[in-house]
Amino acid sequence: MSGKELPKAYEPKSVEEKWYGFWAERNYFHADETAGGEPFSIVIPPPNVTGSLHIGHALNSTLQDILVRWMRMSGRNTLWVPGTDHAGIATQNVVERQLAKDNIDRHAVGRDKFVAKVWEWKKEYGGRIINQLKRMGASCDWERERFTMDEGLSRAVREVFVTLYEEGLIYRGERLINWCPRCHTALSDIEVEHEDEKGKLYHIAYPLSHDHNIRLTVATTRPETMLGDTAVAVHPLDPRYKDLIGKTVDLPLTNRKVPIIGDSILVDLEFGTGAVKVTPAHDFNDYEAGQRQKPELPRIKILNDKAEILPDIPDVLPEVLKQVAGRPAKKARGMVVELLNEQGLLIKTDEHAHAVGKCYRCKSVVEPYLSPQWFVKTGPLAGPAIKVVEDGRVQFFPKGWENTYYDWMRNIKDWCISRQIWWGHRIPAWFCDDCGAITVSRTDVTTCARCAGKNIRQETDVLDTWFSSALWPFSTLGWPDQTKELAVYYPTSVLVTSFDIIFFWVARMIMMGLHFRREAPFRHVYIHALVRDAEGQKMSKSKGNVIDPLVMIDQYGTDAFRFTLTAFAAQGRDIKLAPERIEGYRNFANKIWNASRFVMMNLDDEFTPNSELITPNSSLADGWILSRLNSVTKDVQAALADYRFNDAASALYHFIWHEYCDWYLELSKPALIGDLGAAPRKATQTVLAHVLETALRLMHPIMPFITEEIWQNLPEEVRSQKSEVRKESIMVSAYPVADEKMINAGIEQDMKMVMDLILAIRNIRGEMNIAPSMQITVIVKVENKELGEHLEKSGGYAKTLARIKELRIGVSEEKPKNTATAVIRGAEVYVPLEGILDLTQERDRLQKEIAKISKDIEVFSKKLSNKNFVDKAPKEVVEKDTAKLEEFKAKRDKLEQSLMMLG
């Protein structure tokens, strides 16, 4: 016994720091675009600079790292581009909050200074999430780290904006958009979250102009907007009202007359009163209804950009205006209702639940708001982006997500890309105060393109954050320059992300990639589970299921955490991970650690492997574990290729723990102790080390740190790598490929018989309460000579693993008295226990066994007595089941005999 000394338990912390530094130092993360080789590339979904690593990032980066490490080891020219997103509104909010602590408003600071402050903030805190990704073990090419607002990416943004503008795919116009009164900016449709809220449905009477005794009752959830009503709509086929179309009502609280119009789209005959107030400036439906009228209905704004009532709404009675002006909409609502009530115009108030739109960043209620904005005309971009998925050039995993993608893309609306905030890519457009023309330019301009006037000012709006993210797969590779990186690594191989940003990001990347690179930005889209409420304190905290990745890493180690996430990757949409499970995989890491200690303790100092000994011929156990190793290698490769991460993880888990450790390590002990001779010892040492070393390489993508630590401790000769570079680190070693010739069903079958024998004896020992320290005699009566010889040859295994002092095997062995009996395939096993055997216990045990097997017999008899089954089921199935039934019956007969002999 010698070899290296390792601590008794795996200690992750120091190991992780050491090796991550080692890899970085050796530049293994860096991809060389000139190196040749088949490329494999991934761009990271850039986390927000404001972000802090939550379990979603942890899962996302782990899966990418697995793919990247796997491909890198497989010899591909592998690049993983990291970076962060400037996250316009989110980041601006963070810095604003910081200022608010000192009671400072950003307007007091001024735009330039504020933006400078955000940059400062970014410099100080923006690297946080990057460092956290490093702790996860992410093997990104950090030299290529990008930021959506760095110089190169900003150039890409401009190029795209200007090109789309020139192509007529970007336009500016006054439209009704979603407005966040808190963030003071427009939002795109998908940035609005709808939440059901309890509200009230107010029924209000509008008197007809020509006869105040006739009143039209409208129903509304937002009575305050009536100050901006410019019509009342009814269904043109409604017998109650259709004759009123064309007449007018006197709008209460104002001296405005508004027409009664017919609109079959806006008005639902079944709902409310059948009459609808129309406020085109503050409601999307009403806006469209207004456009359908000829001439179009006027649009009267009643709210400012803070969602407060304007002081100068046309036609509103001065005394009313005086009261409500400057009030927030919600407050004004109560006042308007009160005023109407005083005039007897409030008919009734019903409870009513309806969806309210909220800002996805700050959760404020979003107002439909009329304002000039910039839009991308998405129709022409969406067509090709749909096609590329339809014809399989882009594939989603799991495929089901393609429908989600289609649904949205086929109903896509123009994308509002302007934001009235300060942090972001400022729109490269200049307004001329002389001639009113708009100049859009790749470079900053000082004169109007039309009139050459100098009286121009740049648009103050910035672009939606997602505009720059949409370019990420090619902007990070140097576009618009035609770089070598771009040529080699675009399109990327796979995008790994969660489903919540299929619309925000995936769809837009595909559109932009196709438009500007004529090729979709990735071939595969792997959609993994999503972690909800990672920062949404309400739900998680009350449920108590918040899991902080960094705490988990500290507690259990990165590898255990990564392995847990990998085992998790199959599941559906929600993640509710129990920490105990991570603990389980921490134990797994420790298991690997100790198995490695065992192996190294059993290698001699001068041990050198002989690759010719890596063969099934030396012993049953060796042949068996080699067969299993190659079988698992095959499974893991196949699983990873299909993005079945959990299958890869569980295959490895089962192999290492339950086959290599539980069986092979135990089976190897007799040979290692050495009383079998030098040759078997050497052969076993070789296989033992070979399997461990191969398993480590198989595991490395999932558990990078512990595998490196152990691998580096193995004798150099065991780490049989062909190139010098590959010998340096497991990270750059070769990923195992299965050797089909090693997979041998016959050997696995033979091994199974030995295992069955051992299990049967252990069962007897356990159930009969035979002390583990007691060595016993076992007699095996085999059905035929071949089996006998086989067991004879491998009897040493059973002796060690079942603690047998004497093992007798033969066709003519007889059952002694006072014997516990077990039946395995092809043999009966007797454990005689002179004087000690408790007949009652043995009877119970046998009865339990018989009951169990009887159940099986019942099931199979029933099945096989069914003529339809015998006729129609596949022949193999019938044959297999018939054989099983026979075996079961034979086993039961033998067990029953034994029971009877007990008396």
Added chain:
RNA sequence: GGGCGGAUAGCUCAGCUGGGAGAGCACAGCCCUUACAAGGCUGGGGUCACAGGUUCGAUCCCUGUUCCGCCCACCA
């Protein structure tokens, strides 16, 4: 109002294209056997939400029901 997903052991979750139900933790018994007590061995525990249907055969496919979650949508 549409669409999607889930319901499997006490808990957290696997189970690929239909042929005798799995893991981790928890539980019971026996063991500190010189790799590992973060361990070993043995064992208990599930009418796979409910009701129909297709099939020789359904946890798996179809229909419906109940409960939970999500996405989309302009019901005033």
